[in-house]
Amino acid sequence: MASIALASFVAAQASPPTSQSSPAPRQSRSPHDPTRADILRGGYGPYRANNHLLFYHLDIRVDPEKKFISGKNTIRFKMLKDDSRIQLDLSEVLKIDKILFADTQLEYERDSGAVFVDFPAALRAGQAYSIDFYYSGSPTQTGRFGGFTFGKDPAGHPWIYTACEGVGASIWWPNKDQWRDEVENMQISVSIPNGLIDVSNGKFMGTTDLGDGYTRWDWLVHYPINNYDVSLNIGNYRHFSDRLRGLPMDFYALPEDLDKAKKQFTQAKGMLQAFQHYFGEYPFKKDGYKLIEVPYSGMEHQSAVTYGNHFVNGYLERDWTGVGISPRFDFIIVHESGHEWFGNSITAADSSDMWIHEGWTTYLESLYVEYMYGHDDAIKYLNGYKSKVKNEEPILTARGVHGEPPVDQYFKGALLINTLRSVVNDDKRWWNLLHHLYQHFKYQNIMTEDMVEYFNQQTGMNLTPIFDQYLRHTAIPTLELKFDDNSSSVSYRWNADEPEFQMPVRVGKRGQWQIVRATSHWQTLPTRWKRDEFEVATDLYYVNVVKE
Ligand SMILES: [Zn+2]
Numbered sequence: 001m002a003s004i005a006l007a008s009f010v011a012a013q014a015s016p017p018t019s020q021s022s023p024a025p026r027q028s029r030s031p032h033d034p035t036r037a038d039i040l041r042g043g044y045g046p047y048r049a050n051n052h053l054l055f056y057h058l059d060i061r062v063d064p065e066k067k068f069i070s071g072k073n074t075i076r077f078k079m080l081k082d083d084s085r086i087q088l089d090l091s092e093v094l095k096i097d098k099i100l101f102a103d104t105q106l107e108y109e110r111d112s113g114a115v116f117v118d119f120p121a122a123l124r125a126g127q128a129y130s131i132d133f134y135y136s137g138s139p140t141q142t143g144r145f146g147g148f149t150f151g152k153d154p155a156g157h158p159w160i161y162t163a164c165e166g167v168g169a170s171i172w173w174p175n176k177d178q179w180r181d182e183v184e185n186m187q188i189s190v191s192i193p194n195g196l197i198d199v200s201n202g203k204f205m206g207t208t209d210l211g212d213g214y215t216r217w218d219w220l221v222h223y224p225i226n227n228y229d230v231s232l233n234i235g236n237y238r239h240f241s242d243r244l245r246g247l248p249m250d251f252y253a254l255p256e257d258l259d260k261a262k263k264q265f266t267q268a269k270g271m272l273q274a275f276q277h278y279f280g281e282y283p284f285k286k287d288g289y290k291l292i293e294v295p296y297s298g299m300e301h302q303s304a305v306t307y308g309n310h311f312v313n314g315y316l317e318r319d320w321t322g323v324g325i326s327p328r329f330d331f332i333i334v335h336e337s338g339h340e341w342f343g344n345s346i347t348a349a350d351s352s353d354m355w356i357h358e359g360w361t362t363y364l365e366s367l368y369v370e371y372m373y374g375h376d377d378a379i380k381y382l383n384g385y386k387s388k389v390k391n392e393e394p395i396l397t398a399r400g401v402h403g404e405p406p407v408d409q410y411f412k413g414a415l416l417i418n419t420l421r422s423v424v425n426d427d428k429r430w431w432n433l434l435h436h437l438y439q440h441f442k443y444q445n446i447m448t449e450d451m452v453e454y455f456n457q458q459t460g461m462n463l464t465p466i467f468d469q470y471l472r473h474t475a476i477p478t479l480e481l482k483f484d485d486n487s488s489s490v491s492y493r494w495n496a497d498e499p500e501f502q503m504p505v506r507v508g509k510r511g512q513w514q515i516v517r518a519t520s521h522w523q524t525l526p527t528r529w530k531r532d533e534f535e536v537a538t539d540l541y542y543v544n545v546v547k548e
Contacts, residue, residue, distance in 0.1 A: 034401040037112035040087075041168060042351065042402030044180050047087035047116060051077045051176075053183045054128060058173050061191040061214065062198075062234060064158035067150045070097075070136035071191075073174050076183075077130075079123045088115045089170035089177035094137035096174075101131050113170055113177070133174040143167035145296055153254055153295075157236035158196060163299045163306065166404055169227035180349040180445055182224040190232050191216040197237040199252050201230060201304045202287045221302070222286040224443055226347055229302040233292045244272050248288035257293060260311035265291055267333050274371035275341055275364065278431065279438040283345035291333065298332035300339030300361075307332050321384025325369055325377055338364035341438060349445040352399045355471065356451065359395070359413015366414065382418050383539050385411035395471045396448060415542035416470040422540040423466065423503060424459060425515070433458050465498040470542075473497040478544040479505060479518060483531040490534060493522045495546075506537035513537060 034042070053075070060071030075088070090096065091113055099106040099117055109116045123129055139148035145163030148171060153159040162172055170177040190198040191214045202221035209215050237252040240262060249268060253261035268291055272282055282289060287303035294306040297316060314320055315331035342364065343357035362385070370378035388411040395413060397405045424430045437454055452467045469477055477496040484490070494501050501520055506513035509529055516525055527534060536545045 034398070034403070035112075038402040039400070040112055040114040041089065041177060043400040044178060044350075045087060047083070047085050048176060048178060048181070050081050050083045051079050051086050053077050053176055053181045055185060055187075056175065056183050056230075057187040057189070058230065059187075059189040060173065062160060062232070064150060064160060064193065064196075064234075067138050068136070069139060069148075069172065072132050072134040074130060074132050075175070076128060077176075078128045079125050081125045082122045084119045084122045086117050087176070088117060088133065088174055089113050089168065090115050090133075090135060090174040091140065091171045093140055094135050094172075094174075097134035097136055099131055099133050101129070106131065113168070115174065135174055139172040142171070145299055148172040151295060153235060154256070155236070155254075158193075158234060159236075159295065160232070160234040161294050161296075161306070162231045162233075163294070163296060163301075165228040165299065168402075169230055173230070175227050175230075177227055179226065179347065179351055182226060182347070182445065184224055186221040186225055186230070188219040188221065188230065188232070189216050190219075190234070192234050195236075196234050197239070197252070199233045199237065199290060199292050199304060201225060201302050204250075220287075223284050223302075223345075225302050226344065229300065229344060231299070231301040231304060231306070233294060233304070233306065235293075237293070242269070244269055244282075244289075247272070247282055247285055250288055250290045251292075252290070253293040257311065261291075261293065264311040264330060265307075265333070267330050268337065270372065271334050271337050271368060274368045275338060277371055278364075278367050278434055279341050280435060283340055283442060289337070289340075291337075298336045300336045300343055302340065302344040305333075305336045305340075307336070309333070321381050322387065323380050323384040325373070325381045325384070328373070329368065331365070334365055334368045335361055338368070341442075345443055346438065346441045347445045349447050350399050351402065351404065352397045353446075353448045354405050355395050355409035355413040356446065356448065358410045359417065362410045362414035363417040366418070379418075379539055382414060385414055386542070389415070391474050391476065394473055412470065412476075412542070416467070419470075419503075419541045419543075420455070420463065420466070422506070422537070423461070423463070425504070429459075462500075465496075465500045466503055469496050469498045469501055476543055477501060477503065478546055479507075479536055480546050480548065481534065481536075482522075482548045483534070485530055488526055488528060489524050490527050490529075491522050491524045492516060492518050494518050494520050496520065503541070503543075505541050505543065508534065510535055510537070 055076040057074040060069050062069050099108055107118045141147050141149045144166050147164055147167050148162050151159045164171050168177045169175050188200040192198055194215050198217035200219040202219040205218040205220050207215050207217050238255050238258050240251050242249040251265045284303040290304045292306050294308045297308045299306045309332035313330050314327045320326040320331050338361040342360035348354050348356040366378045366382045369381045390408055393406045395409045421430050452464055455463050477494050480493050480495050482491040504515050504517050507516055508514045
């Protein structure tokens with residue numbers, strides 16, 4: 001997420017950048033009984049599971065004066081079983097004008113944010129169908145990133161943008177608002193007053209003067225896309241561009257920030273080179289890569305990453321991991337764009353497993369550091385995250401319920417991945433594993449189990465108890481050590497919630513590590529290091545150590 005996901009931190013700031021001093025960490029979510037709306041939004045009920053999305057054409061008109069939007073989404077889908085009802089979603093504050101199936105006006109039933117659409121006769125499994133969903137209204141400015149915001153830039157021009165991860169895309173347009181299913185491609189048409197620019201996802205296809213003071217901006221997304229990634233950014237933008245080999249790179253900033261943007265956005269090339277090095281080609285080549293200035297900190301909108309990090313390195317002018325490395329690069333360019341690989345190309349099929357977006361992208365930050373500055377700085381950068389881990393709630397949350405996992409999905413998720421690297425203990429193998437993992441799952445919506453199974457297959461190890469300990473429990477494993485200085489030996493075992501937990505770990509003396517295959521049972525190792533001298537490589541494994 002957005003960034004920030006950090007966004008979590010980044011959050012909700014729809015106000016101009018000048019008002020953001022420091023990001024406030026999000027409160028931990030306390031467990032609660034899901035509401036009916038949470039279940040309708042988060043579940044994959046029968047009227048969602050009976051169809052598969054093929055295509056959206058979102059075609060809307062945005063009136064900055066009236067703060068009003070109107071238009072339609074053409075939704076093409078294939079039925080997976082015979083049925084006469086499907087579930088879509090649209091915020092209750094927006095009006096449904098009509099839903100057309102060819103010339104037939106369809107009946108529908110609204111239930112909190114859900115819209116159950118009824119067809120006059122059963123649709124047939126295997127057949128593709130298309131409906132036009134007309135709607136209008138004034139969408140809400142809300143949520144961590146602003147939802148849909150009718151703002152103004154510092155010079156007084158309209159500055160209108162969407163950022164709806166969490167609250168959901170149905171806050172501003174009708175769609176099947178869940179994570180499991182994605183359209184194969186999408187057309188986005190945004191009609192706005194002449195003189196403004198809309199930047200949305202995908203490839204720019206051109207403008208059409210509508211002759212009434214409005215111009216339509218057309219964009220074509222050539223790839224599957226998450227609902228929450230779909231965005232519009234309307235403003236008095238200036239555009240400049242670059243290329244990385246065959247990849248078009250387009251940048252949009254306000255006139256007063258143009259010089260700063262031209263300087264700061266040069267970092268995008270190094271970022272792309274780093275992630276292409278580890279994972280392979282940028283996932284959305286036909287759509288190009290875009291960076292667009294916005295007043296909130298940033299969001300990973302697919303192929304149209306939004307940026308509000310003040311054109312300064314670090315994160316909102318802070319040293320993000322507190323170890324002196326973050327000030328060398330622009331956190332938002334690196335983190336939000338890293339989501340193009342993990343979050344946008346590989347997507348979690350349920351928001352419960354959102355660490356696939358955030359834990360991985362947080363780890364990608366350290367890969368950027370490693371690519372640019374080497375291994376030791378990457379490890380230092382990652383270890384800076386430890387102070388942000390709470391270990392209060394499991395990273396994986398209830399499935400089928402709308403909600404957001406706790407902030408540990410970021411930092412603890414990244415530390416888990418770094419721990420796995422040490423478990424694999426062969427960097428050549430590790431880089432291959434990462435590359436193939438991405439290539440195997442790209443453009444797919446997956447769950448944690450898919451990833452664990454892949455790791456187990458590729459490594460030949462049973463890593464399931466390790467993943468489970470870090471993702472499904474609050475505590476990290478503790479290595480218990482008992483010293484017998486008289487016999488020059490140490491006894492060791494893991495204390496963990498997972499009964500089958502075992503993990504090799506480097507112990508002894510830095511520079512001369514020995515690997516012990518610790519399990520939950522006591523074992524003994526001869527050592528010449530005394531209790532106070534004996535070390536564990538806690539920078540390479542995210543674990544606790546207790547010496548008795
Ligand atoms: Zn993120």
